[in-house]
Amino acid sequence: MKNIKSHFVFTKQQRNGILSLLSLIVILQLVYFFVDFPRKEIDFDNENLEKFQKEIDSLKVVEIEKRQPKIFPFNPNFITDYKGYTLGMSNEEIDRLLHFREQGKWINSKEEFQQVTMVSDSLLNTMAPYFKFPDWVMNTSEAKPKSIKVNPPLTKIDLNKASQEDLRKVNGIGEVLSKRIVDYRKTLSSGFISMVQLQEVYGLSPEVIERMSERFFVKEPENLIKVKLNTASRDELVTIKYIDYEIAHKIIEERTLREGFKSLEELTKVKDFPVHRFEIIKLYLTLN
Structure with missing residues (x-):
């Protein structure tokens, strides 16, 4: 007991030191709360910053514009699938155009x-500035020619054959690309x-793919079974190329939060989804 009590017994000099320390702490606290110290203002050159x-x-x-695909003037009568x-354009819109052209008819204005x-x-507003019709269409003062020499269309071949x-x-x-x-x-x-899907073939440029669209066509197989996005299990989803178990x-998880996807495009909002492969992935999907 005496040993414990000795720890709380101070000499006069020690007591004075403790009192001085406490006084200093109180004074510094008061100074901090009541004294307004001048603050150094940092000057910004707003003009240069702006x-x-x-x-x-x-x-x-500029960088965004560089990444945009370049579009050159074209005759809308000869738009291919690609x-x-x-x-x-959607598949239905392209099919309407191709069906119209198969009847030997021509489109002569953006309205048509x-x-x-x-x-x-x-x-239409994004496409129309690039429409390029024949001179006789643009010049209304000239009569429409009675006959137009047009090269006969090539017989398209099924790309799968x-x-x-x-x-x-x-x-x-050439030999390598074929x-x-x-x-x-x-x-x-x-x-x-x-x-x-031709975009997946290494070395094929968009220009070559477009030329291929003039000679070949692809018909979606009737027996193709697409994965139902809103009801598919994880094992069903991983059967699609570029979708692994983690994705x-x-x-x-995203489907549960959204209480079902309203469109295939909502897949691009899924974390870590391979957005640059979306156009390929969606070929094998259907909402319901």
Whole structure:
């Protein structure tokens, strides 16, 4: 007990030291709360800062424009499946145009193009500036010629039945590329179901694919069974190329949160979803 008590016994000098320390602490606290210390203002050059921000924004705009695919003037009468797809047209809109052209009819204005294809006003406004009609259409003072010499259309071949020799008839496809196309076709259980899949073949440029669309067509197989996105299990989802078990799990989580997907495009909101492969993946999906 004496040992414990000794720890709480201080000499006069120690007591004075403790009192001084406590007084100093109290004084510093009072100074901190009641004394307004001058703050050093940091001057910003707002004008230069604004110029710098504008320069960054302009560089971002330039970079975005560079990434956009270039569109050159074209005659809408000769839009192929692939061309229409890259322009943003749906399969139904492209089919309406092709059916109209199969009757030997011609589109001579953007208004007529919309009537035939039934594209939306917004899509028409993005496409119409690139429409290029023959001179006799643009010059209304000249009478429409009675006959127009048009090269007879090529007989299209089913891409799933095309040989390497058939493929090499397209300008830009040689022995190497024709073999790659055939080899890639062999990896597809149902063969090609869309011309879009040609983007998967290494070395094929968009220009060559567009030329291929003039000679070949792809008909979706009748026995193709698509995966139902809103009811599919994880094991069913992983049967689709580019979807692994981790992505499938995240798709199901997102589906639960949304109480079902309203459109296939909502898949792009799933975390870590391979957005750059979306156009290929959606070929094998249906909502319900």
